[in-house]
Amino acid sequence: MIIRAPYSSIDVCVCCATTGSPFISTLELRPLNLSMYATDYEDNFYLKVAARVNFGAPSKDPIRYPDDPYDRIWESDQVKRPNFLVGVAPGTERIDTTKNIDVYNREYPPIKVMQTAVVGTKGNLSYQLTLEDFPANARAFAYFAEIENLRPNETRKFKMEQPYVPDYSNAVVNIAENANGTYKLYEPSYMNVTLDFVLSFSFVKTPDSTKGPILGAIEISKYVQIGSKTDALDVTAVNAVRTMLPGDQGNQDEGDPCTPTQWEWIICSSSAPPTNY
Structure with missing residues (x-):
């Protein structure tokens, strides 16, 4: 869970077990940069992470500390479980780079996460995944970085086709322009969107684009009411x-x-x- 700490101390209560007595083995806290995960609703809601996926991962191992100084756990897209990251579009390929990625934006995804990606060589990237305890209102982030050296006559432009959210689906993603250069982070956010239990999403290249869509990582969190x-x-x-x-x-x-x-x-x-x- 991601929650704003309004005080310098925090009370934790483990209670209300229906069978036996409540117990706890470990409690770990991680401080975040002040700008990270800020929302207009943090006084009344906390964020419960539903999916945090590293696309194009080289292995099934998750990425966390020390690669992520905030110790977030980025799941590999190679880890398969029922109804999670299925419906992959034909022509989806994995790419990577050893070059440094400028991730100093708002959410600071790890450089190692942004050094890998998937691309839709046939013009489409699509996935389907289940989201526990959904439908619900959610905060979603997509993380993009251009990690291929495009030639002067090559372009990469695409739109989010599914789910259809007018303000976002109609916008053209051009990472080199959005991020002001190659190997730089672009992280569009969806601060309050309603998502279903089964989320199907896809990115499709525009007719004037020579390259298919690219995706580095996603992060989806559910808004949960604070009592x-x-x-x-x-x-x-x-x-x-x-x-x-x-x-x-x-x-x-x-x-x-x-x-x-x-x-x-x-x-x-x-x-x-x-x-x-």
């Missing part, structure tokens, strides 16, 4: 009362007084945010 927290003034007051309780009464109470389950010795309202009385 209401107890009113901050109430939390302060209840914690003050808890410290004055005799013996062990209240000492086992930690975290938010009302959510996801309320402390035994208080009553919470059903309002949002909940209050104590």
